[in-house]
Amino acid sequence: MLTQVFETMESNVRSYSRSFPAVFRKAKGTLLYADNGDAYIDFLMGAGALNYGHNNDFIKAQLLEYMAEDYIMQGLDMFTVAKSEFITTFNDLLLKPRGLNYKFQFCGPTGTNAIEAALKLARNYTRRSNVISFMGGYHGLSQGSLALTSNQYNRQVAGVGLHNVTFLPFENNAAGFDSLAYFEMILEDSHSGIEKPAAVILETVQAEGGINVASPEWLAALKGICEKHGILFIADDIQIGCGRSGNFFSFERAGIVPDIVVLSKSLSGYGLPMAMLLFKPELDIWQPGEHNGTFRGYQLAFIGGKAALEFREQTNLDAAVKEKSAYINRFLHEEIKGDDERISIRGLGMMWGIDLSAYDDVLLAKKIAQDCFKKQLIVECVGRHDRVIKLLPPLTVEQDVLDKALTIVRDTIQQHTGKKANLQTSVA
Ligand SMILES: Cc1ncc(COP(=O)(O)O)c(C=O)c1O
Incomplete structure (x- = not known):
């Protein structure tokens, strides 16, 4: 199938299809099948x-x-059986065993809408x-969430000022800057010139920002300051x-309990749109309908989300993830x-991230990803x-x-760098 219809009729704003310009038809497990039958x-x-x-299959x-x-x-947002079963299962399988007591707020079905809700609530x-966000953080591209997202490429098209956010460097930043000491200083110095924030928002592992993993100690210290x-x-x-x-929640490894948790993406288990907030009950100052949205009640997402939690339990998924990791x-x-x-x-x-930014060739990672696609x-x-x-x-x-993919990545990197890792122990 030709890509011409997209190239001529779809807006320039499309992005992933530029890096992966095949036309896909089917998908199963880890594989995507192009229209011509090629498996990716x-x-x-x-x-x-x-x-x-x-x-x-289990969720389907x-x-x-x-x-x-x-x-x-x-x-x-009417009462439905599907929603009731989702909430009950989430509470029984995830919240209660972890001693977490949260209220649920279903939002419009994108991550960015749930971030907007979290901001309003906080x-x-x-x-x-004011809200503290971190350099390298990505929280969405609608107006409130865009103000929290650090990438200049996205910010420059906001068309309005992106205010009420103060950015701090993330842990292990290039300058070796101690953000937590600075954060404490600005909170305690009446001449810091920075408004006391409502909230701190972060990804415990920055994904779009380059796979930057915050340590449990750093996260716990940040929570302590808050x-x-x-x-x-x-x-x-x-x-x-x-x-x-x-672990289901990324903050579990730090032994902390956030005041607000924002979930979306894999929540429905099947790629169906869904987003929600979990927050401590005392924060629930919302008045009815203050953060409305038509698609807060996509019932298939509730069904998929409940099935996904059952699938996790039945397959002991956390243990499998730790092993594969x-x-x-x-x-x-x-x-x-x-x-x-x-x-x-x-x-x-x-x-996982393979950081090639110390190489002189600024396009190296992109060239490798392009060759992987080939x-x-x-x-x-x-x-x-x-x-x-x-x-x-x-x-x-x-x-x-997994072995096949890792081997492709290794061989492609070697082709570009001309360097073989010298600690080879074959795993395939
Ligand atoms: C950490 C994080 N927050 C928020 C978002 C925004 O979600 P959405 O694209 O569904 O609006 C994303 C999307 O990639 C994300 O990775």
Whole structure:
């Protein structure tokens, strides 16, 4: 099938189709099939919306059954059986066992809409407008969330001022800057000139920002500062949540309890649009309808979301993720980095980055990703100037597919750098 219809009729704003210009028809597990039958290994996974793989059979069965019975599909925010079962299952399988007590707010079905809701809630609850965000953070592209997103490329088209946000460097930033000491200083110095914030928002692992992993100690210290000063802590778990870190919530490894948690992407389990907030009950100062939206009641997303939680339990998915994560980590260090000082490997769970920004060639990561695509592996580049190759397999990735993808990445990097990692131990 030709790509001409897209090239002539679709807006220039399209993005992923430029890096991966095949026309896709089918998908299963980790594989995407182009219209001509070519199979691609998908390590982009709907930018994190497909943690359980494409068309997961367990989840699909419940969706098909639901549709076959003509159960309600769109319910605004009315009471429905599907929503009730989703909330109950989420509470029983995730919140109660972790001792978490949160209220649920269903938002318009995109991550950015849930971020907007979190911002409104935090600002109205604290009666403050400033929010702390981190350099390298990505929180969406609508007006409020765009103000939190640091990438200048996205910010420059806002068309209005993006105010009421103060950016701090993330942990392990290039300048070695101690953001937490600075944060404390501006809070305590009456001459800091920076308004006390309503909230701090962050991804515990910055995804689009280049796979920057915050340490548990740093996260706990940041939470401590927030508590001391009455500032809300918002965890944007839209991409690193839903099991990708090796636990359902990415902040579990730091032993902290955020005031507000934002979830979307893989929440419905099947790539269906869905987004929600979890927040501490005392924050629930909303009046009815203050953050309305037509598509807060997409019932198939509730069905898929409940099925996904059952699937996690039945397959002991967190343990599998931790095992695969260790395997990927070892491969990347031994077979790709070796003793090459110009390559940095960062990641957690099933989100990994190969940072090539120390190479002189600013386009190196992009060229490698393009060549991977020619070998039918889909990987994207993230971070400053797209110099980090991002690996985002589904949590359910099959071992042989994982090996094949890692081998393609290794061989392609070697072709470009002319350097073989010298600690080779074959894993395939
Ligand atoms: C961490 C994070 N927050 C927010 C968003 C925005 O979500 P959406 O694209 O669904 O608006 C994304 C999307 O990539 C994200 O990765």
